[in-house]
Amino acid sequence: MKRMPWMFPAIEVAMGPQDWMKTYLVNIAPPRTRVLVPSINPITINHFRNPGSRTAGLDSLMIVDSLRTFEGLVPHPPTRGGSCRFAGRRLPMHDGPDRAGASPTIRMPPETSHMRFHRLDRPLLATVLMVAMATGCEDASTTTAATSKSSTPASAAPTTGTPRPDYPVLAFDDPVIDFGSMGDWEKRQATVTFRNAGGGSLRITKVEPTCGCTSVGFDTTPTYGPDETGEIVLDFTPKGQGRQSKAVRVISNDPDERVRTITIKADIAAALSAAPRVLQLGRVPYRTAHTTGTTLTALQPDIELDKVVTSGVLAPHLNATVTPAGKDGQGRSTWKVDVTLDDRVPWGWFTGSMVVSGRIRTDEGDKPVKMNFAINGSAEGEIAASDSMFRFMMVDAGDTGNRTIDLRRVDLQPFRVLGATVTGRAADGLVATPTPLDPDGRIWRIDLAGSMPATNGVFKGEVLVRTDVPGEEAIILRYSGVVRR
Missing domain, CATH: 2.60.40.10 (Immunoglobulins)
Structure with missing residues (x-):
């Protein structure tokens, strides 16, 4: 006997591990409905269906607390949010109650369903908030426009059996590049493979770094048909030290997410340290020569420093030298940099730059090392x-x-x-x-x-x-x- 459809719009969500399944029928009579997911790990959200008699629109899924999202077999790193994709569309997951925000609305006419497997690895009880809008069947073609687009990393293409959307979909094999440990004297290169997981013609219009330590070379003229692939080559030259995470924005004609993000991560080991790091001279006597300096310490073995270059409007008035200063208490090599400001510096505020450079010996040969310094002060007289x-x-x-x-x-x-x-x-x-x-x-x-x-x-x-x-x-x-x- 065929089941009669519910006389209200609804969304049926099946959740559970692969060996256990429970179906939640969510009546969309109130605009917002909360569903408690049992404390199981992992949780699979693998079915969305509208068993009702009127069109239901699913705006978003909200997951309370942190989670790890797997789309298909492509892992994503731990995040305070994630994403859910079905019917070729992407819905955001947010990490707090009542923070669904603006997102595309997916309309499901009566007796339609969309399949997409997600593993939500989290040991705690999750609260899923489904935000939906009920409309009459005659409004089934209407959509709610998003006020903003997600910039979360792209994911794998829809799994087999999911209807291919008729528009382009940008998908990455892995949008996260982790170089691990590296020195600030090193350069690394990575290739990110992407493909068009949709049915329309894909074009990447721009690839831009959001920091000064990544350089990108990419030809934006080609277009990519369904299932065609391409590559983005990224050169990474680190600056600073410690754990770093840099972003590269990829802009395309994917209507769901025009801006995707490739993330570059690395643990940077510095070659040098300095004290002081900035030469702030303060007020110095006008038309009087002034001397200052800094001490550099090698944080890695086999480093030599032998060159100082000054630049900026202050450069004609600076004389800088670097000389070895022996070992410190920990047996590390040190150098003394002496900087002399001549008596011709104009009255008032002055700024300049200085670079101390040399080389470090590695298994791949000598690599350049350097440290940049800012110099500022104010020359005042009567x-x-x-x-x-x-x-x-x-x-x-x-x-x-x-x-x-x-x-x-x-x-x-x-x-x-x-x-x-x-x-x-x-x-x-x-x-x-x-x-x-x-x-x-x-x-x-x-x-x-x-x-x-x-x-x-x-x-x-x-x-x-x-x-x-x-x-x-x-x-x-x-x-x-x-x-x-």
């Missing part, structure tokens, strides 16, 4: 400033704002500020106004105010201040900021 830079920080495009810097003589004698002129990207919208803060003119305030640039990005420039102080008749105050995107 005139001292409360700050050497107008710091606007983050601002909105076209917004108005102001920053101030106070000037005084170190001997507290009166002086005069004769004028102030703004240069740089924001010069058209900013005006610098000098004002004495006391009747004798011992302290002057420079007020930099006006409109911020109309386009986003970094803006910076200078304020030329003219005074009557001998030898410091023209001093430079810098300004900088970032217009939000």
Whole structure:
């Protein structure tokens, strides 16, 4: 005898290990229904069916607490969420109650079903929240538009027996690359294989790293038919040390997930350490030479350092040398780097860069090693400033704002500020106004105010201040900021 359909929209979900199955019939009369999954490991969600008489829409599955998701036989790393795919569509899994968020809605007409096997390895009781919408049969072709797209890594193609969608589906064999332990002097390369698991023509429009330590070469002109494969080659040059996880965004015409993520992981061992790591000189006397330095220590054996290079606007005024300094208390090689700032550095804020480099001997031959240093400070003479830079920080495009810097003589004698002129990207919208803060003119305030640039990005420039102080008749105050995107 054929079972009569339920007189309401419903979604039937079968869950359980392969040797145990239990079916939950979820009445979608209320918009949200919670289903408790028994404490079993693993759990398989392998069947979605609408036994009702009206169309039911399944928006998402929510899994409380952490989980490990397996789609087909392709493992994913532990995460605070995952994904569920059926009928060629992907639904997000979230890690907290009532956090389903926006996602594609899958409509199931009466007596339809979709098969997709998932192993949810978790030892604790899970709460699955199914968010559904009930509509009449005449609305079966209507879908709910997603307000955002998932950026979770792509997974394997639908299993055999699942209807192939008529649109492109980007699928990776494995979207996670784990290089394991490696030195910061090493370079690694990995090849990620992808294929079109859908029925439409797939095109990858862009492959972009989200960090500066990955470089990608990929031809975006080819298109890929159903089941055709391609490769993305990634070069990884680590920076820093410790456990690192970097992302590469893959953008395609897959309508379900236009942005997928390839993750690069590695445990980075540093070749060198330094103290201090940044050469912050603070206020140094104007027109007076100044010497500072740092000590480098080899964290790996067989390292030699023999070269120092400076760059930036400060480079013409720097002289740096590196010399061996013997062994430290742990028997590690050390080097002393001496940096001399000459007496021709202009008044005001200065910045520069320095790279100390050499080589490390490995089984594959000598490899280059280096360490980068930032150098900054402020040269001040008879005139001292409360700050050497107008710091606007983050601002909105076209917004108005102001920053101030106070000037005084170190001997507290009166002086005069004769004028102030703004240069740089924001010069058209900013005006610098000098004002004495006391009747004798011992302290002057420079007020930099006006409109911020109309386009986003970094803006910076200078304020030329003219005074009557001998030898410091023209001093430079810098300004900088970032217009939000």
